[in-house]
Amino acid sequence: MNQMDAVQQRLLQEVADLHDIPEGAYNLRANGVSVGRQTTAHIDIQSKADGSGIDIRVKAGTKNESVHIPVVLSESGLKETVYNDFYIEEDCDVLIVAGCGIHNCGEQDSQHDGVHRFFIGKNAKIRYVEKHYGSGEGEGQRILNPVTEVYMEENATAEMEMVQIKGVDSTQRTTLAKLDAGAKLVVRERLMTHNQQQALSIYKVELNGDGSSADVVSRSVARDQSYQKFDACILGNAACSGHTECDSIIMDQGRILAVPSLEANSVDAALVHEAAIGKIAGEQLIKLMTLGLTEAEAEEQIINGFLK
Amino acid sequence: MLELKSLTFSAETDGQSVDIIRNLNLEIQDHQFVVITGPNGGGKSTLAKLIAGIESVTSGQILYNGEDITEKSITDRAKMGIGFAFQQPVRFKGLTVLDLLRIAAGKKLTVSEACQYLSEVGLCAKDYISREINASLSGGELKRIEIATVLARDVELAVFDEPEAGIDLWSFNNLIRIFEKLRNSDKKRTVIVISHQERILNIADRIVVIADGQVMKQGTKDEILPEIIGTTYAQNMCRGAE
Numbered sequence: 001m002n003q004m005d006a007v008q009q010r011l012l013q014e015v016a017d018l019h020d021i022p023e024g025a026y027n028l029r030a031n032g033v034s035v036g037r038q039t040t041a042h043i044d045i046q047s048k049a050d051g052s053g054i055d056i057r058v059k060a061g062t063k064n065e066s067v068h069i070p071v072v073l074s075e076s077g078l079k080e081t082v083y084n085d086f087y088i089e090e091d092c093d094v095l096i097v098a099g100c101g102i103h104n105c106g107e108q109d110s111q112h113d114g115v116h117r118f119f120i121g122k123n124a125k126i127r128y129v130e131k132h133y134g135s136g137e138g139e140g141q142r143i144l145n146p147v148t149e150v151y152m153e154e155n156a157t158a159e160m161e162m163v164q165i166k167g168v169d170s171t172q173r174t175t176l177a178k179l180d181a182g183a184k185l186v187v188r189e190r191l192m193t194h195n196q197q198q199a200l201s202i203y204k205v206e207l208n209g210d211g212s213s214a215d216v217v218s219r220s221v222a223r224d225q226s227y228q229k230f231d232a233c234i235l236g237n238a239a240c241s242g243h244t245e246c247d248s249i250i251m252d253q254g255r256i257l258a259v260p261s262l263e264a265n266s267v268d269a270a271l272v273h274e275a276a277i278g279k280i281a282g283e284q285l286i287k288l289m290t291l292g293l294t295e296a297e298a299e300e301q302i303i304n305g306f307l308k
Numbered sequence: 309m310l311e312l313k314s315l316t317f318s319a320e321t322d323g324q325s326v327d328i329i330r331n332l333n334l335e336i337q338d339h340q341f342v343v344i345t346g347p348n349g350g351g352k353s354t355l356a357k358l359i360a361g362i363e364s365v366t367s368g369q370i371l372y373n374g375e376d377i378t379e380k381s382i383t384d385r386a387k388m389g390i391g392f393a394f395q396q397p398v399r400f401k402g403l404t405v406l407d408l409l410r411i412a413a414g415k416k417l418t419v420s421e422a423c424q425y426l427s428e429v430g431l432c433a434k435d436y437i438s439r440e441i442n443a444s445l446s447g448g449e450l451k452r453i454e455i456a457t458v459l460a461r462d463v464e465l466a467v468f469d470e471p472e473a474g475i476d477l478w479s480f481n482n483l484i485r486i487f488e489k490l491r492n493s494d495k496k497r498t499v500i501v502i503s504h505q506e507r508i509l510n511i512a513d514r515i516v517v518i519a520d521g522q523v524m525k526q527g528t529k530d531e532i533l534p535e536i537i538g539t540t541y542a543q544n545m546c547r548g549a550e
Contacts, residue, residue, distance in 0.1 A: 219402075247401065286362055287398040289382040290391065291412045291461060301411060305402035 011101030014133040016070040026068040053083035060089035076106020090121040099131040102142040111143040120156040134167025152183035181209030189218040193226035203232040207240035222254030236269025310336040315368035330521035343512040345541040351521040360392035391463030397454040412460040448479030
């Protein structure tokens with residue numbers, strides 16, 4: 001932490017709510033190098049031999065522990081791809097906080113592509129929080145292309161919260177998941193784009209075991225001239241249940257393409273998709289104005305609530 | 309005091325301009341409980357919206373405590389102490405009951421303060437405080453939360469647009485209780501309720517009958533209610549119009 005400057009510390013606060021060194025295991029990466037790491041008796045973090053990323057191993061039965069692996073970039077023109085693998089053994093219950101903050105004041109693009117693979121053992125449970133944030137006045141773009149792969153064994157549970165509210169110019173998020181019997185995946189994505197920003201969010205979830213379930217819900221706001229694409233496909237290959245929902249507010253000249261899709265390959269698969277895109281309802285603004293807010297304040301409250 | 313002077317509101321219907329409110333004059337005295345009734349399509353709800361600033365008058369003047377508010381925005385009027393409860397309460401994805409009560413109060417209400425407003429409208433606070441104001445709430449629940457937001461604003465003039473619309477009989481009985489409480493509360497408020505319901509008319513200080521965009525008659529409850537009872541504008545929720 002001591003090696004991080006004020007800009008990096010602010011980024012860290014935005015993406016991981018960290019004001020200080022986190023409790024438990026962590027690996028902090030700044031401008032392409034690890035600047036701090038701690039392991040615990042139950043959670044090990046090792047650099048990959050080829051230096052392309054880290055392996056995080058959580059021993060069987062580990063409960064109520066956390067792993068923080070935030071990344072910050074404050075150097076203009078830095079481009080990196082990092083591969084992080086999480087091996088969560090049986091019967092664990094852990095919190096994993098990832099996320100990336102980019103501050104780009106320069107002319108060149110800064111880019112971080114994080115590839116996270118999760119191997120979640122039987123009956124293990126993870127909660128995964130990933131926040132993206134960008135800042136800086138430079139002409140250079142702030143680009144994030146995260147790939148998340150989730151492999152879930154019997155009765156494993158993963159709750160994933162993906163948040164990108166501010167400052168990322170271009171993002172393509174790809175999430176792939178494969179679920180064995182009884183496994184449960186819950187995804188909550190919150191996204192807001194401004195100016196000329198582009199955000200693509202792609203999900204492919206395979207429900208391969210009986211009793212597996214997935215609930216993938218995205219709430220997003222597209223402002224100014226920004227563009228979003230939400231493309232979620234759930235495949236039901238067994239007696240499973242899947243639900244995907246995209247709920248969006250569109251403003252200014254924003255554009256949104258929602259492509260929810262379902263593929264049932266088993267007669268016992270129960271799959272549902274929903275998608276709704278619309279501007280803020282006039283009556284919502286009027287209601288809050290009758291409570292004393294200006295139109296701009298009302299708009300802000302509605303968006304804050306929607307993305308909460 | 310609220311004064312409506314020569315108020316006219318026109319709207320375009322099928323390419324033609326129709327006067328919904330026609331040269332209407334009305335005075336509402338402070339701290340009175342006034343029920344506005346009249347036939348459907350007579351302009352009652354429009355009048356309520358004109359008072360709150362949700363619709364703009366075509367001509368005429370609205371004075372509130374002597375000040376001309378005709379050109380003032382919804383927000384300005386709200387800040388002057390005018391509250392408005394919608395006939396169809398608005399739903400919000402993501403905003404909770406507590407969020408809305410805090411916005412209404414204009415300050416960071418504590419949970420226990422917010423719960424008090426919910427208790428006043430007969431809702432068990434702990435069940436509702438963190439609920440989202442979305443489709444999971446029934447019409448009666450929404451209506452009561454709507455009223456709670458008006459109470460939380462601590463308004464001087466509260467306008468309720470057909471509070472009985474879209475609720476069942478059980479909720480209606482609760483609603484009457486809320487209005488009776490509002491009527492008898494120590495807090496001095498001016499209350500205007502748009503309603504056809506006999507039981508709401510029955511707790512009025514004054515009744516105003518509006519038809520064809522004009523005041524057809526007005527007076528104390530004892531003067532007006534006997535004349536209109538049993539008509540479509542003084543209905544009994546249990547029996548319907550007779």
